Amino acid sequence: MTSRALVPFGLLFPALLVMVLSGVIPAAFVAFYSVHDTFSGNSFVWVGAEWYVSVLSSREFWWAFARSLGFSALVLAVEVPLGIYIALRLPPAGPLAAIYIVLLAIPLLAPAIVVGYLWKVLSTPGIGLLSGLAGIFGLSYDMNNPVVVWATLLLMDAWHWTSLVVLLCYAGLRAIPDAYYQAARIDGASPWAVFRHIQLPKLRLVLLIAILLRLMDSFMIYAEAYVVTRGGPGVSTTFLSHELIQTATIQFDLGEGGAMAIIYLGIVLAVSWTFFTLIVPRRRGLA
Amino acid sequence: MTLKFSPAPLVYVALLMTPVYWLVVMSFKTNAEIGGQLTFYPHDFTFQNYAAIFGDRDWYMGYVNAVIYVMMNVIISVGVALPAAYAFSRHDFFGQRALFFSLLMFRMLAPAILLAPFVQIFSDLGMIDTHIAVAIAHCFFNVPLAIWILEGFISSVPREMDESARIDGYGFAGFMSRILIPQIAPGIAVAAFFCFMFSWIEYMLANALTTIDAKPIAGIMTRAAGVLAGDVAMLSAASVLGLLPGIVLIIFVRKYLATGFSMGRVI
Numbered sequence: 001m002t003s004r005a006l007v008p009f010g011l012l013f014p015a016l017l018v019m020v021l022s023g024v025i026p027a028a029f030v031a032f033y034s035v036h037d038t039f040s041g042n043s044f045v046w047v048g049a050e051w052y053v054s055v056l057s058s059r060e061f062w063w064a065f066a067r068s069l070g071f072s073a074l075v076l077a078v079e080v081p082l083g084i085y086i087a088l089r090l091p092p093a094g095p096l097a098a099i100y101i102v103l104l105a106i107p108l109l110a111p112a113i114v115v116g117y118l119w120k121v122l123s124t125p126g127i128g129l130l131s132g133l134a135g136i137f138g139l140s141y142d143m144n145n146p147v148v149v150w151a152t153l154l155l156m157d158a159w160h161w162t163s164l165v166v167l168l169c170y171a172g173l174r175a176i177p178d179a180y181y182q183a184a185r186i187d188g189a190s191p192w193a194v195f196r197h198i199q200l201p202k203l204r205l206v207l208l209i210a211i212l213l214r215l216m217d218s219f220m221i222y223a224e225a226y227v228v229t230r231g232g233p234g235v236s237t238t239f240l241s242h243e244l245i246q247t248a249t250i251q252f253d254l255g256e257g258g259a260m261a262i263i264y265l266g267i268v269l270a271v272s273w274t275f276f277t278l279i280v281p282r283r284r285g286l287a
Numbered sequence: 288m289t290l291k292f293s294p295a296p297l298v299y300v301a302l303l304m305t306p307v308y309w310l311v312v313m314s315f316k317t318n319a320e321i322g323g324q325l326t327f328y329p330h331d332f333t334f335q336n337y338a339a340i341f342g343d344r345d346w347y348m349g350y351v352n353a354v355i356y357v358m359m360n361v362i363i364s365v366g367v368a369l370p371a372a373y374a375f376s377r378h379d380f381f382g383q384r385a386l387f388f389s390l391l392m393f394r395m396l397a398p399a400i401l402l403a404p405f406v407q408i409f410s411d412l413g414m415i416d417t418h419i420a421v422a423i424a425h426c427f428f429n430v431p432l433a434i435w436i437l438e439g440f441i442s443s444v445p446r447e448m449d450e451s452a453r454i455d456g457y458g459f460a461g462f463m464s465r466i467l468i469p470q471i472a473p474g475i476a477v478a479a480f481f482c483f484m485f486s487w488i489e490y491m492l493a494n495a496l497t498t499i500d501a502k503p504i505a506g507i508m509t510r511a512a513g514v515l516a517g518d519v520a521m522l523s524a525a526s527v528l529g530l531l532p533g534i535v536l537i538i539f540v541r542k543y544l545a546t547g548f549s550m551g552r553v554i
Contacts, residue, residue, distance in 0.1 A: 007374075007378060008374040008378035008380045009374075009380070011370040011371060011373055011374035011378075012370070012371045012374050012386075014366070014367035014370065014371070015367040015368055015370070015371035015430055015434060016371075017367075018363060018364075018367050018423075018426050018430055019390065019393065019426070019427065019430055019431075021423060021426075022423050022424055022425075022426040022427040022430075023393045023396075023401075023426075023427035025404075025408070026401040026404035026405055026408065026427070027396075027400075027401065027404075029403075029404030029407065029408065030400060030401065030403070030404055033403065033404075085295065086295060086296055086299050089293040089295040089296050090293075090296050091292075091293075091296075098541050098542070100296055100300060101537075101541050101544055102534075102537050102538055102541050103300045103303065103304060104300065104303065105533075105537045105541075105544060106303075106304075106307060106530065106533065106534060106537065107303060107307075108484055108488075108533075109484050109487060109488065109530065109532075109533025109534070109536070109537065110488065110526075110529070110530055110533070111487060111488045111490065111504075111505050111529050112488050112489065112490040112505070113490050113505040113508055113509060113529075114505075114508075114526040114529045114530065115488075117508065117512065117522060117526055118306055118309075118310055118526060119306070121310075121313070121519060121523070122306055122309065126322070127321050127322060127325075127519065129305070129306070129309050129325070132325045159303060159306060163303070167544055171544075212395070216395040216397075217397075219397075220397030220398075220399055220400075222397070222398075222399055222490075222491055223490040223491060223505075227512075241397055241399040244399050244400070245399055245402065245491070248402065248403040249402060249403055249406070249495070254403055257403055258403070261399075261400040261401075261403075264397070264400060265396065265400065268392060268395045268396060269392060271395075272388070272391060272392050272395050273388070276388055276391070
């Protein structure tokens, strides 16, 4: 190996060191927990795939999994079209654009606990804005109704995160050269044709990034939802992360929690890989 | 592109700001007013909620603690990501794409997965309740993100720049500090912004790894919400203060935010 070949490794070393400390080692611990049983947290006995069998045959796990998947699907169905629409309607430049961007970004920087707290208060009967509004229309805002609770969580997530989709799409739109629009004008293309044949294909990459980030983050939503609903009514909003935290740190069942975490890691790997392969050939084609 | 004024963003932003307005209004109300009828501005205007927070060391130190570990995390994340992003952008090496993908995968992991080992590791090291523990824990999602953003920005700088700097006699450190960093300053601002954001809003790890000395405001709020479930006014004031650092930061980086994640060379 020549010294030139070693240069990138010197440059990568600090980042890899930090990632080993904060990512690889904890992940290895999780993998270790998942195949051991523990008595007092410091003596471990090899149990093989037992925890995996118990997790995969648990109804609670599959229901929590289904709820998380359903929540993510709804989040994407609402936030992606809305985000694209708002990004298309934002002014391309000027002071108004700057004000919009600042205001759009505010929810993104709201701490999880603040978001949860805010929406809990908004939906509290008697003092909240949402329950008050429902009252005006003669409806009762019943937080014991799973449909109402899901709608509240969805509204909360859309409030918190749609701006990320907007900002990414807005950045993607600004990168489209004016010549494309001029050509479209000459051809007399309708706004829909411009969107379908110029803007949407150019947004493909940023959209894939936005979808991947929103999918992964909503799939493991924790604090925000927990503050609003405590997982209820019943278990109707107990998502995968609640199940995982409940098992690993509250029941202190490291083995079962570990197996759950590794299964989740497998899901992340599969989904990320799918997106990666969707993104890559496109770049190859352009290069 | 047509420049017609569109009402859609105006309506959307107004809807987005309604809960924020509601929060700010509640923070200037008394609990009696909040518990009474719905009012759209404080009839009984009070600074009492803010005074209570600034008068209590536990509360205001919550903000200081959060700012400390977030700043530590931003410095570490951007600091180690910069040379790594440069390597991804400028060098071809074996396993480059696999490595980039592995890094991205860590960004996609949820804190819930790594919570139990973090608690055990930092307890064993005697690092529970230190700012650096939280800052390191937050690296697993922020370092990949920073590399990802910076790689795109570095790849948009022509390679010829590296060559001419070498001919002009710049060493690597000189090249980085005098030429590359000024060129990609917007990229560094965007990367720092997103690292700040994801570290600032993260709750689970920050709360679990701290007890007293490094407890962030989110942890203090959770405790208070448990003990004084009724003090909506004070929790609202605390929430408003939780939004402020983010707002200040957005105003600084607003010009660059729209250039976010351009995808670089690797992907």
